[in-house]
Amino acid sequence: MTLTHKDAELLRLISTGDERAFTAFYQEHQANLYRFGLLMSGSRQIAEEVVQEAFLALIREPGRYDPARGSLSSYLYGTARNQVLRCLKRERVYVALAEETNGDATERQLISKNDLLTETARREAIRIVRQAVVALPVHYREVVVLCDFQEMTYAEAARVLNCPVGTVNSRLHRGHALMVQRLRANSKFTHASPDEDWTSLLRCFA
Amino acid sequence: MNCTDFERQIVLLASDRLIDTSFREESLTHVRLCGRCRNRLTEEQNLIAGIRAVRADLATETTPIRVELRLLAAIRTQASNATVNVGKPTLTVWQWGALAAVGLILVSTVAFFWSHSAPAQRRTSITPVVAPEVSVPQQQSLDVGPERERPIVARKKQPRMRRSIRTAPNDGEVVTEFFPLLAGDDLSALESVRLVTVELPGSALAEVGLPRPPAAETTSVKAEVLLGQDGVARAIRFVQ
Numbered sequence: 001m002t003l004t005h006k007d008a009e010l011l012r013l014i015s016t017g018d019e020r021a022f023t024a025f026y027q028e029h030q031a032n033l034y035r036f037g038l039l040m041s042g043s044r045q046i047a048e049e050v051v052q053e054a055f056l057a058l059i060r061e062p063g064r065y066d067p068a069r070g071s072l073s074s075y076l077y078g079t080a081r082n083q084v085l086r087c088l089k090r091e092r093v094y095v096a097l098a099e100e101t102n103g104d105a106t107e108r109q110l111i112s113k114n115d116l117l118t119e120t121a122r123r124e125a126i127r128i129v130r131q132a133v134v135a136l137p138v139h140y141r142e143v144v145v146l147c148d149f150q151e152m153t154y155a156e157a158a159r160v161l162n163c164p165v166g167t168v169n170s171r172l173h174r175g176h177a178l179m180v181q182r183l184r185a186n187s188k189f190t191h192a193s194p195d196e197d198w199t200s201l202l203r204c205f206a
Numbered sequence: 207m208n209c210t211d212f213e214r215q216i217v218l219l220a221s222d223r224l225i226d227t228s229f230r231e232e233s234l235t236h237v238r239l240c241g242r243c244r245n246r247l248t249e250e251q252n253l254i255a256g257i258r259a260v261r262a263d264l265a266t267e268t269t270p271i272r273v274e275l276r277l278l279a280a281i282r283t284q285a286s287n288a289t290v291n292v293g294k295p296t297l298t299v300w301q302w303g304a305l306a307a308v309g310l311i312l313v314s315t316v317a318f319f320w321s322h323s324a325p326a327q328r329r330t331s332i333t334p335v336v337a338p339e340v341s342v343p344q345q346q347s348l349d350v351g352p353e354r355e356r357p358i359v360a361r362k363k364q365p366r367m368r369r370s371i372r373t374a375p376n377d378g379e380v381v382t383e384f385f386p387l388l389a390g391d392d393l394s395a396l397e398s399v400r401l402v403t404v405e406l407p408g409s410a411l412a413e414v415g416l417p418r419p420p421a422a423e424t425t426s427v428k429a430e431v432l433l434g435q436d437g438v439a440r441a442i443r444f445v446q
Contacts, residue, residue: 017282126260
């Protein structure tokens with residue numbers, strides 16, 4: 001995740017309006033940013049907006065990126081993170097809905113609202129985990145998303161979040177604990193054996 | 207190892223990222239002995255399995271194509287704006303401010319000189335003290351060389367007082383010499399003068415010792431009054 005010569009050259013070309021350069025650059029980074037926005041917000045609409053604004057910022061003000069302060073990927077994630085926080089502040093309903101849900105009955109109600117009951121058991125399990133992520137407070141959620149879902153090292157996440165590595169470690173730990181508490185409400189989760197593969201876990205969900 | 211130590215490393219242990227093998231062995235031993243930590247590890251491993259499943263599920267998620275199209279449109283717009291601006295250097299706020307300041311200084315300077323020249327102009331209205339019968343004055347300003355007097359010709363209205371040197375009167379006009387109005391006044395010592403065209407009664411000719419035509423009793427004659435830099439009339443000449 002360091003700034004390569006390719007990235008530097010692409011940035012230069014983008015600033016001159018080179019569409020092919022931009023397309024190459026966009027294709028390299030857009031999916032990760034989209035998934036980051038999706039996991040952080042639980043909304044495709046917000047994730048779309050996050051990607052758009054992060055790249056627009058780079059197009060309009062490429063000079064704002066300072067290689068001395070970190071990699072281009074970290075810069076993009078940082079911009080995306082700021083955009084997510086703005087969107088979440090604007091549409092607080094998303095988080096409030098997830099955070100207010102407690103207990104199995106409410107969980108089922110939420111799933112029912114999202115019209116997920118017709119999905120397969122695997123998709124249902126995935127949805128539950130995603131809901132647990134979205135229900136986390138933002139400062140835990142962003143660490144969980146970056147480290148667990150984007151597979152960043154603690155150091156990389158610390159650069160994106162502009163905080164010490166130790167903070168990332170403790171927030172990740174706390175985030176996991178909160179998610180486990182939430183998933184514990186779904187008893188099937190806790191009774192699954194760690195040695196079982198994902199298919200057997202799905203059987204537990206069924 | 208106690209439960210607190212185990213809890214600190216549970217995320218790494220559950221995700222198989224605990225590098226320290228001895229610590230790993232100790233953790234697994236603790237799990238065998240402590241039912242609470244065993245359940246906790248199970249829950250953590252289930253969570254990580256769920257996270258991996260979500261990660262795999264999202265692997266195919268990409269941004270809708272419309273976002274890329276919008277961004278490409280933004281790039282085109284930006285590029286076209288940059289093309290339009292080629293050769294038109296844009297000024298920063300500071301540069302605009304500097305330009306405004308220079309303009310203000312220029313305006314102030316002009317106003318200062320105008321206000322200092324205005325009293326001299328106003329003094330021309332006092333010239334009737336010296337030439338009391340001045341009617342419709344037309345102001346002129348010109349330099350007169352210190353060495354010799356130069357013929358000066360009046361001009362039409364001037365929006366601003368300008369200094370010029372005239373060596374001949376207008377075509378068709380005949381002018382007399384300058385007649386000093388103050389005894390012993392040295393006109394060549396004046397640094398700058400102004401010429402005011404006036405109309406005087408014909409009797410004024412006699413006052414300077416010039417022959418007076420019979421018709422001049424009822425008509426007026428055209429004259430040019432030379433004003434010093436202090437606004438005092440110094441000399442007069444007649445124009446025919």
